[in-house]
Amino acid sequence: MPPLYLVxxxxxxxxxxxxxxxxxxxxxxLQRAQAELLDWQGKGxxxxxxxxxxxxxxxxxxxxxxxxxxxxxxxxxxxxxxxxGGASQQxxxxxxNLLPENGVADYVDTGIWSKKSIDxxxxxxxxxxxxxxxxxxxxxxxxQNEWQLSxxxxxxxxxxxxxxxxxxxxxxxxxxxxxxxxxMSSDILSRSLDVSRFxxxxxxxxxxxxxxxxxxxxxxxxxxxxxxxxxxxxxNYKIAADNGSMYNTPATFSxxxxxxxxxxxKEQGGVAAMERLNKAKKDLLYGAIDKSDFYTNPISINxxxxxxxxxxxxxxxxxxxxxxxxxxRGLLNLKxxxxxxxxxxxxxxxxxxxxxxxxxxxxxxxxxxxx
Amino acid sequence: MPPLYLVxxxxxxxxxxxxxxxxxxxxxxLQRAQAELLDWQGKGxxxxxxxxxxxxxxxxxxxxxxxxxxxxxxxxxxxxxxxxGGASQQxxxxxxNLLPENGVADYVDTGIWSKKSIDxxxxxxxxxxxxxxxxxxxxxxxxQNEWQLSxxxxxxxxxxxxxxxxxxxxxxxxxxxxxxxxxMSSDILSRSLDVSRFxxxxxxxxxxxxxxxxxxxxxxxxxxxxxxxxxxxxxNYKIAADNGSMYNTPATFSxxxxxxxxxxxKEQGGVAAMERLNKAKKDLLYGAIDKSDFYTNPISINxxxxxxxxxxxxxxxxxxxxxxxxxxRGLLNLKxxxxxxxxxxxxxxxxxxxxxxxxxxxxxxxxxxxx
Numbered sequence: 001m002p003p004l005y006l007v008x009x010x011x012x013x014x015x016x017x018x019x020x021x022x023x024x025x026x027x028x029x030l031q032r033a034q035a036e037l038l039d040w041q042g043k044g045x046x047x048x049x050x051x052x053x054x055x056x057x058x059x060x061x062x063x064x065x066x067x068x069x070x071x072x073x074x075x076x077x078x079x080x081x082x083x084x085g086g087a088s089q090q091x092x093x094x095x096x097n098l099l100p101e102n103g104v105a106d107y108v109d110t111g112i113w114s115k116k117s118i119d120x121x122x123x124x125x126x127x128x129x130x131x132x133x134x135x136x137x138x139x140x141x142x143x144q145n146e147w148q149l150s151x152x153x154x155x156x157x158x159x160x161x162x163x164x165x166x167x168x169x170x171x172x173x174x175x176x177x178x179x180x181x182x183x184m185s186s187d188i189l190s191r192s193l194d195v196s197r198f199x200x201x202x203x204x205x206x207x208x209x210x211x212x213x214x215x216x217x218x219x220x221x222x223x224x225x226x227x228x229x230x231x232x233x234x235x236n237y238k239i240a241a242d243n244g245s246m247y248n249t250p251a252t253f254s255x256x257x258x259x260x261x262x263x264x265x266k267e268q269g270g271v272a273a274m275e276r277l278n279k280a281k282k283d284l285l286y287g288a289i290d291k292s293d294f295y296t297n298p299i300s301i302n303x304x305x306x307x308x309x310x311x312x313x314x315x316x317x318x319x320x321x322x323x324x325x326x327x328x329r330g331l332l333n334l335k336x337x338x339x340x341x342x343x344x345x346x347x348x349x350x351x352x353x354x355x356x357x358x359x360x361x362x363x364x365x366x367x368x369x370x371x
Numbered sequence: 372m373p374p375l376y377l378v379x380x381x382x383x384x385x386x387x388x389x390x391x392x393x394x395x396x397x398x399x400x401l402q403r404a405q406a407e408l409l410d411w412q413g414k415g416x417x418x419x420x421x422x423x424x425x426x427x428x429x430x431x432x433x434x435x436x437x438x439x440x441x442x443x444x445x446x447x448x449x450x451x452x453x454x455x456g457g458a459s460q461q462x463x464x465x466x467x468n469l470l471p472e473n474g475v476a477d478y479v480d481t482g483i484w485s486k487k488s489i490d491x492x493x494x495x496x497x498x499x500x501x502x503x504x505x506x507x508x509x510x511x512x513x514x515q516n517e518w519q520l521s522x523x524x525x526x527x528x529x530x531x532x533x534x535x536x537x538x539x540x541x542x543x544x545x546x547x548x549x550x551x552x553x554x555m556s557s558d559i560l561s562r563s564l565d566v567s568r569f570x571x572x573x574x575x576x577x578x579x580x581x582x583x584x585x586x587x588x589x590x591x592x593x594x595x596x597x598x599x600x601x602x603x604x605x606x607n608y609k610i611a612a613d614n615g616s617m618y619n620t621p622a623t624f625s626x627x628x629x630x631x632x633x634x635x636x637k638e639q640g641g642v643a644a645m646e647r648l649n650k651a652k653k654d655l656l657y658g659a660i661d662k663s664d665f666y667t668n669p670i671s672i673n674x675x676x677x678x679x680x681x682x683x684x685x686x687x688x689x690x691x692x693x694x695x696x697x698x699x700r701g702l703l704n705l706k707x708x709x710x711x712x713x714x715x716x717x718x719x720x721x722x723x724x725x726x727x728x729x730x731x732x733x734x735x736x737x738x739x740x741x742x
Contacts, residue, residue, distance in 0.1 A: 015415030019422050022623055030409045030417055037405040038398070044386030044701055046401055048582045048628075051390050051704060084455040084584060085605055088619035092603035120604055206620055211419045213455055213584045213622025230601060232463030233491055234456055248459035249577055251584025251622065252393055257419075330415055333422060 016355035019333035020163050020308060021186070022206040024350040029260040047256045052249050061250075064259030071262060071271055072188075074195050074218060079241040081217040082255050087113070087185045087204040089235070090215060091120035094181055094200070096231040098223060099125045099154045106130040106153040106178070110169075111138050111162030112339065113183060121157070130156065138165050140300040144173055155179040155199060161187040161305050163207070164337040166297070166344065168305035172197050179223060187307050188216070189265060190349055191275035199223050207307070208348050210258030213251045265349065274349050281347050281356045282306045288360040294371040295363060312342040318370050319343070325366060331359055387726035390704035391534050391679060392557070393577040395721040400631040418627045423620050432621075435630025442633060442642055445566050445589060450612040452588040453626050458484070458556045458575040460606070461586060462491035465552055465571070467602040469594060470496045470525045477501040477524040477549070481540075482509050482533030483710065484554060492528070501527065509536050511671040515544055526550040526570060532558040532676050534578070535708045537668070537715065539676040543568050550594060558678050559587070560636060561720055562646035570594050578678070579719050581629030584622045636720065645720050652718045652727045653677040659731040665742040666734060683713040689741050690714070696737060702730055 017024040040047050043056060050057040065080050074080060085093075094117075099105045103125060107118045109132040121127050131147040133140060149156070156175045161168040163186045172194070173180060179199025188203040195201065200219045206212035217237065224238040233239055239247050265274065286304060289295045294314045297304065313322055319335075322343070326334050336342040347356055388395040411418050414427060421428040436451050445451060454460075465488075470476045474496060478489045480503040492498050502518040504511060520527070527546045532539040534557045543565070544551060550570025559574040566572065571590045577583035588608065595609040604610055610618050636645065657675060660666040660682050668675065668682045684693055690706075690713070697705050707713040718727055 013410055013413070013415050017416050017420050019420065019425075021620065022420055022422065024420050025417065027409070030419075034405055034408040037408065038401045039384050042384070044384050045388050045703065046396065048401075049388050049390065049393055049395050051393065052583070054390075054704075084457070084460075084622075086455070086619045089455075089603065089605040092605060096603070123600075123604075204620065206623075211622075211624045212423070212620045213625055229494075232460065232467070232603075232606070233494075234460040234463060235603070248457045249392065249575065249583045251455075251582075251625070252577075253582045253624070254584055254622070332416065333425070 015330040015332045016351070016358055017332050018345045018347065018351065018355070018359070020207070020337070020344060020346040021204070022212045023208075023346055023348050025210070025257075026261060026264045026350045029257065029264050032260055033257055048253045050252065052246055052252050057252060060256050060259060061244075064255060064262055067259060067262035067266060068216070071265055072193055072195055072218075077221050078195060079219050079221060079224065079237075081219065081237065081240045082245040082250055082258075083215050083217055083240060084213060084251055086212070086215050087183055087202060088116070088120075090183070090202045090217070091117045092124065093235045093237070094155075094157065094202075095121045095124040096235055097227045097237050098179070098181070098200070100226075101125065101228065103154040104128055104150045104152065106150050106156040106175075108147070108156070108158035108173070109133060110141055110159060110167050111165035113162055113164070113185075114157075114159040117157060117159070117183060128153070133167065136300075138162075138167060139298050139303075141167060141169060141303045147173075149175065149178075153178050155181045157181045157183070159183040161185075161307055163308050163346070164340055166299055166305040166308045166310040167303050168307065170302055179220070186348075187305075189271055189274065190278050190307055192271055205254060205258055207346070210261050211254045214254035214258060216258075277353065278306050278347070278349070281351070281353055282309065284353070284356050284360055285309050285345060285347065288363055292363075292367055292371075294367040307348055308344055308346050310336055310340060310342055310344045314371070316341070321370070322366055326362060329358070329362055331355075331362055334359075386701040386703045387722070387729055388703050389716045389718065389722065389726070389730070391578070391708070391715060391717040392575070393583045394579075394717055394719050396581070396628075397632060397635045397721045400628065400635050403631055404628055419624045421623065423617055423623050428623060431627050431630060432615075435626055435633055438630065438633035438637060439587070442560060442636055443564055443566055443589075448592050449566060450590050450592060450595065450608075452590065452608065452611045453616040453621055453629075454586050454588055454611060455584060455622055457583070457586050458554055458573060459487070459491075461554070461573045461588070462488045463495065464606045464608070465526075465528065465573075466492045466495040467606055468598045468608050469550070469552070469571070471597075472496065472599065474525040475499055475521045475523070477521050477527040477546075479518070479527070479529040479544075480504060481512055481530060481538050482536035484533055484535070484556075485528075485530040488528060488530070488554060499524070504538065507671070509533075509538060510669050510674075512538060512540060512674045518544075520546065520549075524549050526552045528552040528554070530554040532556075532678055534679050534717070535711055537670055537676040537679045537681040538674050539678065541673055550591070557719075558676075560642055560645065561649050561678055563642055576625060576629055578717070581632050582625045585625035585629060587629075648724065649677050649718070649720070652722070652724055653680065655724070655727050655731055656680050656716060656718065659734055663734075663738055663742075665738040678719055679715055679717050681707055681711060681713055681715045685742070687712070692741070693737055697733060700729070700733055702733060705730075
C-alpha cells in the first residue's frame with residue numbers, strides 16, 4: 001500500500017446505482033466522509049479510531065439522533081436506538097421483547113420479508129397471520145376489511161415496503177390500542193410519516209439511512225421493559241435504551257455516516273422534499289413502463305412501491321442484453337432479485353432524478369432497438 | 372456540505388492514539404480506504420454502496436477471510452464468521468450454541484470482561500467458575516493447578532487478555548477434549564497462535580482488526596449444529612457458516628476495512644513480525660515504568676498485557692496535568708478506564724514503536740518536572 005497524500009476524486013466517474021441494498025449514498029456525504037477519514041475536525045484521528053465514550057464521538061452520535069428526530073418529528077416518548085444485526089435480527093428481537101410466552105401476535109404477509117419475520121416470530125410464540133397478499137399473487141395488499149385480527153394481540157407487525165416484490169402500503173393500519181410494529185427498512189425517510197401511530201418502527205440502515213451493519217429502532221417508551229427472561233442482554237431494548245445504544249461498543253462509523261446522511265437530508269429540505277422528489281422519480285419510471293407495451297410491472301396501482309420498481313421485458317431472452325447495455329452506460333444493479341427475475345430499479349433517496357431520467361432514456365432506446 | 376473534489380491529507384497532523392477501542396488503525400489502511408471511498412477500483416461506486424452478493428463484494432469478503440486464514444494458519448476444519456453485535460453478543464451466543472440446557476460450562480474469571488461473559492452465560496445454563504483471579508486482586512492469573520474443572524463441561528471459556536485490568540494469559544489452558552473457547556478481542560493477531568488448540572475463538576474487531584460493529588468468530592466445524600431450539604436464527608453459528616456470514620446483509624464496510632488491515636499485516640511480515648514489534652513496544656513501556664519510582668503497574672510480571680498497559684502516577688492529583696500535557700503533545704486517550712482510574716496505554720498492532728517512544732519520552736519529562 002503506497003502512501004497517498006493527495007486524492008483526486010473524479011466525480012464524473014460515479015455510476016448511477018440502482019442497487020436494492022447496500023444502496024447508493026449521497027455523493028456529498030461520501031465526499032465529507034472522505035475528507036475527514038484520517039483526521040476528523042483536526043483531532044488527528046479518524047472517527048473509526050475514536051472511543052465511543054469520548055466527548056467528540058458522543059456529540060456525533062447525539063447529533064445524528066437529534067437530526068433523525070427532527071426529520072421525522074419523533075415525539076419525546078419514543079427512544080431511538082442504533083443497534084446491530086440488521087432487520088433480520090429484529091425479527092427475533094421483536095417477539096423476545098414484546099410477545100409474552102402465552103400471547104399472540106398478528107402479522108401481515110405481503111412478501112418475502114414479511115414472511116421471514118413471520119417464520120422467525122413463530123419460533124418464539126403464537127403468530128396469527130391476520131392477512132396475506134398470497135391470494136393476490138403478491139400483486140396487491142388486502143384491504144383491512146379482509147384482515148382477521150386476534151382479540152388480544154401483543155402487537156401487529158407488517159412491512160411497509162417489500163423490497164423484492166415492489167409492494168408498498170400507502171396507508172397505515174388501524175388497530176386501536178394494539179401496538180403497531182413496522183419494518184420500514186426500505187422506505188423510512190422517503191416520505192412523510194406520523195411516528196405517533198406506531199409502537200415500534202425499525203429499519204436496516206443500508207437502503208435509506210447509511211451503511212449496512214446498523215439498524216435503527218424507534219420505540220415507544222411504554223413498550224420497554226417487557227422482554228422475556230430468555231432474551232439475550234444485547235437483544236433487550238430496555239438495556240439498549242438505558243445505555244444510549246452503548247451497552248457495548250456500537251457500530252460507530254456506520255452511526256456517524258448515517259448522521260451525515262441525516263444532515264444531508266435536512267439540507268435537501270427534509271422528508272417533505274424527499275417525498276416530492278421520490279414522487280417525481282416513481283411517476284417518471286412507472287409512467288415509462290405503463291406507456292410501453294414492452295415493459296410491464298404487475299403490481300396494482302395503489303400498492304406500487306416508490307422505492308423498488310420491478311419490471312419485466314416483453315421477452316426474457318432480452319434480459320441479458322438489457323443489463324449489458326445498462327452496465328455500459330453506468331446504470332448499475334438493475335437485475336431483479338433471483339427469486340423474482342426480470343429487472344428491479346431501487347430508487348431510494350440518494351438516487352437522483354437524473355439517474356431515473358438516464359434509466360428511462362435507456363429503456364426507450366432499448367425498446368426502439370429490440371421492441 | 373460543499374463538494375470537495377480535492378482532498379489534502381496532512382499526515383503530520385495524525386495523533387498517537389492509545390485508545391482501548393475503537394482503537395488506532397494503520398494509516399496506510401485509512402489512506403487506501405480514503406482513496407477508493409467514492410469509486411472502488413474504477414467501478415463508479417463505494418464499497419458501502421455495493422450489494423453484498425455482487426461479484427466484486429464477494430471477492431473482497433473472500434480475500435479478507437483468506438488473508439486472515441493465512442495470517443493465523445487457520446486449519447481447514449474451522450469456519451471463519453464475520454458477524455455483528457460485538458463480543459458482548461457472543462457472551463450469549465456461545466451458551467445458546469454450545470451449552471446444552473442441562474449441561475455445565477467452565478469459566479475462568481480474570482477481570483471485568485470475563486465476569487460479563489460469566490453473568491450472561493449464567494442466564495442460559497449452569498456455569499462453574501473454575502478459577503478466579505479475585506484471590507490475587509486481579510493482579511495475577513491462577514495457575515491451572517488451582518483450577519476446579521467440571522467433569523463434563525460443554526466447554527471452557529476464558530479471556531486471553533483483559534483490556535481494563537491489563538492482564539493477559541501467556542499460556543493456553545490444557546483441558547483435554549473439552550472445547551476451549553476464548554475471547555481474544557484485544558490480542559488476536561498480536562502474537563503467534565496455535566488455532567488448533569481451540570474450539571472457538573472470537574474477537575470484537577475494534578482493537579486489532581478493524582472498525583467496530585464487526586466480530587470475528589473462528590469455530591471448529593464439529594461444534595456447529597448444536598444450537599438450542601430457542602436460539603435466534605441470527606445468533607446461530609451453523610446458519611451463519613452455511614451462508615458464508617451472509618444470511619442477511621453483513622457489515623460490509625467493516626468487513627472490507629478489516630480485509631485491508633489483514634493485507635497490511637501480511638505486508639508487515641504477518642503475525643511473527645507483529646509479535647517482535649509488540650514485544651519491543653511492551654518491553655520499552657514496562658521498562659520505563661519499572662525503572663521509575665514515579666510510575667507503577669501492579670500486574671505480576673508473567674501476566675502483564677502486551678496490549679493494554681495500565682499505570683499509575685505517584686500522586687493521583689497529577690493525573691489531570693499528565694493527561695493535559697499528553698494531549699498537548701498529541702498523545703491521546705491515555706486515561707484509564709473509569710472503574711480502575713490512573714492511566715492506560717493501549718498499544719495494539721497499529722500503534723507504532725514511534726508512538727511508544729514518544730510516550731516514554733513524555734513520561735520521563737513529566738517525572739522530571741513533577742517527580
